[in-house]
Amino acid sequence: MTNNENKKSPIARRKFLQTLGSAVAGGAILSVSGGLMYRAKRQEATLYWQIDPQKCTQCGRCETHCVLPISAVKCIHANKVCGYCDLCGGYYRSNVKELNTAAENLMCPTGAIERQFVEDPYFEYTINESLCNGCGKCVKGCTSFGNGSLYLQIKRDLCKDCNECKIATVCASGAITRVAFDMAYQLKE
Amino acid sequence: MKKLLIAIISLLFAVTVNAQNRFPKPDFESGYQYPDITYQVPHETAWITVDIILLVLLMSIVAWATLKKRTHKPVVAVSIISVAYFGFFRSGCVCSIGSVQNIALALADDTYILPLSVLLFFILPVLFAFLFGRVFCAGVCPMGALQELVNLKNYKLSKTVTAMLRMTPWIYLIFAILYAVTRSSFIICRFDPFIGIFRMGGDLGLILFGALLLVAAVFTGRPFCRFLCPYGALLSLFAQVSIWKVQITKRPCINCELCHNACPVDAIKPPYDNKIKETRIKGVKRIVNYFIVFLPLMIFAGAVLMRSISSNLSRANKDVRLYDMVVQHESAPQDILSLELEAFYGQGGTIEALAEIYNGIQKDFRLYSTFAGALIGLVTGFTLIGLSVKRTRKQYEIDHANCVACGRCFEYCPQNSLKQNEL
Structure with missing residues (x-):
């Protein structure tokens, strides 16, 4: 060098x-x-978080673990599956003495389920989405005693699409996964 | 009525849980129509297109302002736009920092389908870093921009402390990738300190941590970017070899120290005169020794260490935790099942099937932990070697790996305020 x-x-x-x-x-x-x-x-990429109603065990964590102050998970009612029962497992708690709208008789803690008489003996149930907190208590009642017409879904217009869904990390049954656009709602018909 | 009720309830209990249509579809006589409720999925494509266009546009503005015009003002404007749009309006997800995990998962796992938007969010800032330096960090990243906007003072930490703290982003990155490729958790997203501030709600602890970082950011530049951000660590690699680089001034440096004082991220190195006069060949020999003896030793130690704790690390995975719970339950059955076990047995899960998944995850963790450990050893080794190497500098020089192209130094440089003909 x-x-x-x-x-x-x-x-x-x-x-x-x-x-x-x-x-x-x-x-x-x-x-x-x-x-x-x-x-x-x-x-097609899987971008949307959604609950598989077949797997969901209504553990109640959707209510508490969403990053939003009020969970983006809401109860959805499939009218075509519903039996329109008077004694609704999702509307009334078990062992109610009288079928009235007293709060101690109702399953929903926020009074989000509206009940309307259709004809004897049928009642129509509607979810008031602005009151629903996604706790899934009604879903548990309906799935155990009824047709399973009430079920939880992540509302796509509310969900923030976090890169890691905080509910999915604690979901007891592994029901929350990322799905493609055409599966973004898994509705019961 | 009461008797009828009890009869119905007891009948209900008899039906199995999974059965559907316990009650037949009602036959309405009053002409009742089913309400028509439709659920729309808002198509995000339009917003994602806006995101990408804005990302490229803002990065181009910063590149133009810092490389061509040498001014700070456009960067401030970009920061405000970014905090308002990417931060508060789009509320953060998906961001480039988090996208590292999606990319790592996509590279490791064929079955994960990566959305194109996430790929663009990841690759565009890397590409810009490769071309123009860390222009993404300057003000396009809402987290960096937020810290930049609150920054007032530049109290500097000592060189050694800074060097040690600068290892954290790398270790954070390595762990993020380890947990992403094993499908355990996206820790960057989980421990994001600013998302709660942008969404104005969320985990209280993280919001407090974010607020603390912002308070720190008032007194020292960008603590998150420098000492935590894993994506910044990745970008620094590309910025170091970028094609066009930020220059403080076109004119010769007069060693006035003003740029050094103005730099919020401590990326301008002062002139240094080596006191220990070591012959060149001796210095080279010393460095070579570090690289062929010390560095492999660090890598090996890291790999062995991480491999030995891989089964502990794997407890971050949900299936591993479930397996442990099931094993514990099978050995000592309990009356009250946890929600996870209830769901597991409710779905008819068997311990054999779960054990197979468990073993797969353990295998993945053993492999990837070894790699992660080796990388941690490498990073630690490089940091220590870097501390022992003292390079002689005659004037102030930009350390391009750490420079975030914020452009504050330009206005402080007296050479820049000279008129064209004054030279």
Whole structure:
């Protein structure tokens, strides 16, 4: 090594390392984005958190664990599955003495279920979504004693689509997963 | 009536839980119509397109302002827009910082389908970092922007403390990737300190932590970006070798120290005259020794250490916790089942099927923990070597890995305020 080369070397070496680093970084960006882009186009991505009503065990954590002050999980009522019973397992607590609207008789803690007489002996039930807190007590009642027409779903217009759903991390039955757009609601018909 | 009720209730209890249609569909005689309730899924595509366009636009503005114009003002404007739009309006998800985990999971697991928007959120800031430096950090990232906007003073920590604290983002990143690829948890999202502030609600502890970070950010620049942000760590790699780099001034440096004092992230290194005169060849030999003896030792130690605690780490995974609960229950059955066990037995789960999943996760954890440990060793080793290397500098130099391109130094540089013809 001549003296002249030795003097020049630090700059040249740094520049060489810099170019090498740039090449590696550029290559990494190209390969990662190319590979993932190819795969992203292959299938529709799963972006929406939703509850599978078949798996849900109404543990009650949807009410308490959502990042929103009032959970984005709401009770949904499938009228076409409902039996329109007078003694509704979702509306009344078990062992009620009288079928009236006294709060101690009702399952819903917020009074979100509205009951309307249709014709003898049928009653129509409607969920007032603004009152529902997603606790799933009515769902448990309806699933155990009735047709299972009440069930929990994440309301897509309320959900913030967190990258990690906080309810999913504590969901006892693993019912909350990411689904594709056409599965964004899993409705009972 | 009462008797009838009791009869109905006892009948109900007799029916199995899973049975549907216990009651037949009613035959309405009054001409009752089923109410027509439809549930719409709001199509997010339009908003995501706006997000991506704005992301590119804001990063371009910062790149233009810092590289071409050398001014700070547009960066402030970008910060305000970003905090308002990405922060408060879009309330954070999905962000580039969190997207690291989705990318890691997608690379490790073929079955995970990555949304294109998440890929763009991840790759665009990396690409811009590769071209122009950390222009994303400057003000496009709502978290960085929020800290930038509240910052008033730049109290500096000592060099060693800063170097040690700068290891945390790397370790955070490594753990985030470890937990993401094993499908355990997205810890970056779970412990995001600012999301609660943007959403004005959420976990109280994290909001307090976020508020504390903001108070700290008033007195020292961007504590989250420097000492916690895992994505910033990743971007720093690309910024170090970026094609175009921020320059404080086009004119020669006069060593006035003003830029160094103005820098909120301590990314401008002062001139340094090495007191210990070591011959060049001796210095090179010392560094080479570090790299071939010390570094592999650190990597090996890290790998062994992390592998040995992999089964403890795996308890972050839900299925592993469930398996432990089931095993405990089978060995000593309890009367009151926890909600998880109730759900597990309710769905007809068997311990054999669960054990298979459990073993798979344990295997994954053993493999990935070893890699993670090696990387932690590498990061620690590099930090320590970096502390022992003292490079002679004749003037103030930007450390491009740590520079977040906020552009505060430009207006402090007296050379920049000279008129064109004054030189």
